[in-house]
Amino acid sequence: MVLVVNNVSKIFKSRSKETVVFNSLNLNIRKGEFLCLIGPSGCGKSTLLNIIAGLEQATEGEVLLEGKVVSDPGPDRIMMFQEAALFPWLKVIDNVIFGLKIAGVKKGEAYKMAERYLHMTHLSQFKNAYIHELSGGMRQRVALARCLCMDAEIMLMDEPFGALDSQTRFILQLELQKIWEATKKTIIFVTHSVEEAVLLSDRIVLMSANPGGIKKIYEINLPRPREVDSDAVVHQMSSVLKDLKEEVGKVAKAEFDTDWCL
Ligand SMILES: Nc1ncnc2c1ncn2[C@@H]1O[C@H](COP(=O)(O)OP(=O)(O)O)[C@@H](O)[C@H]1O
Numbered sequence: 001m002v003l004v005v006n007n008v009s010k011i012f013k014s015r016s017k018e019t020v021v022f023n024s025l026n027l028n029i030r031k032g033e034f035l036c037l038i039g040p041s042g043c044g045k046s047t048l049l050n051i052i053a054g055l056e057q058a059t060e061g062e063v064l065l066e067g068k069v070v071s072d073p074g075p076d077r078i079m080m081f082q083e084a085a086l087f088p089w090l091k092v093i094d095n096v097i098f099g100l101k102i103a104g105v106k107k108g109e110a111y112k113m114a115e116r117y118l119h120m121t122h123l124s125q126f127k128n129a130y131i132h133e134l135s136g137g138m139r140q141r142v143a144l145a146r147c148l149c150m151d152a153e154i155m156l157m158d159e160p161f162g163a164l165d166s167q168t169r170f171i172l173q174l175e176l177q178k179i180w181e182a183t184k185k186t187i188i189f190v191t192h193s194v195e196e197a198v199l200l201s202d203r204i205v206l207m208s209a210n211p212g213g214i215k216k217i218y219e220i221n222l223p224r225p226r227e228v229d230s231d232a233v234v235h236q237m238s239s240v241l242k243d244l245k246e247e248v249g250k251v252a253k254a255e256f257d258t259d260w261c262l
Pocket residue numbers: 012013019021039040041042043044045046047048
């Protein structure tokens with residue numbers, strides 16, 4: 001196991017209320033696996049990712065990375081978000097090397113690394129473009145190249161393709177799979193799309209809400225590349241979707257006191 005989430009609880013406290021996000025959550029993440037987290041909005045997917053990243057502290061329990069307790073962000077983990085936080089005044093390539101520069105890597109070497117990942121993300125011909133000249137999909141590719149450049153063993157991706165149109169999303173899913181196969185990274189990927197989770201994952205972790213926790217873990221033993229309309233994928237999607245709908249229904253009932261027809 002590369003990462004062990006050991007009895008982790010998270011409670012947000014403010015003067016007026018206490019939010020128990022999850023209690024005693026346990027999860028083992030295998031080296032090199034592609035793991036998707038899925039669950040109703042507010043169930044704690046981002047919170048769990050942030051705790052693994054070391055950006056947020058667990059109220060109880062601990063996260064172990066190769067046996068060592070995680071308490072801060074570190075070079076072994078990198079986070080990618082739905083909105084690429086890119087610098088508009090910098091060219092694509094300078095956005096990509098930004099983290100390397102901060103880490104003290106010499107300019108020549110940083111550019112060399114950036115070229116490699118720009119090639120991998122099909123951005124080589126746009127390396128001197130500015131961010132406003134790029135589409136949403138290309139911006140996320142820049143963010144991906146920037147993440148890859150840092151060469152962290154673990155990539156934590158919080159709905160990275162969530163804001164993209166479905167065609168762009170599809171292309172980026174294919175590209176990410178190829179990159180994952182080529183680089184052997186461990187990826188923890190949050191998505192609200194069951195389709196995306198089934199297409200990409202080795203395992204899907206379905207989280208429940210109020211308080212959050214793990215409802216079910218699915219092993220997706222389907223050969224890659226996966227076709228969205230193949231019988232096996234459709235069958236797997238429908239079984240995850242059924243469980244997810246149940247969880248979403250519970251949240252809707254608690255929040256709006258209504259039975260939703262999902
Ligand atoms: N910084 C915070 N302070 C207080 N409550 C928070 C904070 N961050 C998240 N929460 C609450 O924790 C719960 C889980 O949030 P989040 O992890 O963002 O869910 P998800 O990513 O699954 O949609 C929600 O109820 C949210 O309102």
